Ligand SMILES: NC(=O)C1=CN([C@@H]2O[C@H](COP(=O)(O)OP(=O)(O)OC[C@H]3O[C@@H](n4cnc5c(N)ncnc54)[C@H](OP(=O)(O)O)[C@@H]3O)[C@@H](O)[C@H]2O)[C@H](O)CC1
């Protein structure tokens with residue numbers, strides 16, 4: 001889509017895909033993860049740290065971790081926040097990784113970010129999948145500390161859908177924000193990205209298998 005899009009529109013499109021077209025949420029998530037993978041130079045990267053939240057943006061990151069590890073890339077996976085808070089799709093991705101015996105470290109307190117800092121320092125890339133279009137309110141010290149650490153310790157940074165810390169509708173920074181080299185955003189360029197390249201880096205829009213006609217139907221414009 002060439003238009004700039006609001007989170008409310010993305011939610012309508014999501015609902016339309018799931019409830020009217022019958023596309024399972026997990027399929028949309030897999031498409032999202034595959035579209036991020038497509039934009040990562042897997043030939044030249046050996047280690048990636050993936051930092052996930054507990055919503056569906058985090059679920060995208062967990063799905064991507066599985067795809068990256070299948071490519072032979074060393075993945076260091078972190079979840080920020082409490083497991084009990086996970087959205088159903090994020091939890092499902094978490095359970096799949098657990099069934100695969102993949103190591104996942106959970107950080108619930110800003111004092112516990114030591115391993116994460118070491119992982120990001122050793123990796124060539126950090127994937128930011130903490131918050132997408134679902135970010136609300138100012139960040140607490142756990143999240144603001146982690147976002148600062150991502151900016152300080154990472155090599156290249158790729159944000160999934162939205163650089164974490166930014167309101168995707170307005171571009172407002174809630175406390176602080178990841179400064180990505182690249183943001184792979186889904187379905188449409190988010191309205192809040194205008195003049196925010198310092199945080200988004202290069203923006204790539206991927207359709208995740210949702211056509212322009214589906215978008216128009218979902219939004220009631222045809
Ligand atoms: N059609 C699509 O584009 C698809 C997008 N996908 C991905 O899904 C996310 C949106 O997922 P959602 O679960 O709605 O939202 P987020 O993951 O961005 O965030 C929700 C969680 O974050 C918590 N939250 C929000 N603000 C804060 C804050 N300031 N501090 C701490 N925690 C916060 C929120 O908790 P609440 O307490 O507020 O309920 C949630 O736990 C989209 O961006 C894409 O990446 C799909 O995967 C595919 C389809």
Ligand SMILES: [K+]
Nearest residue numbers: 128131160162
């Ligand atoms: K993100």
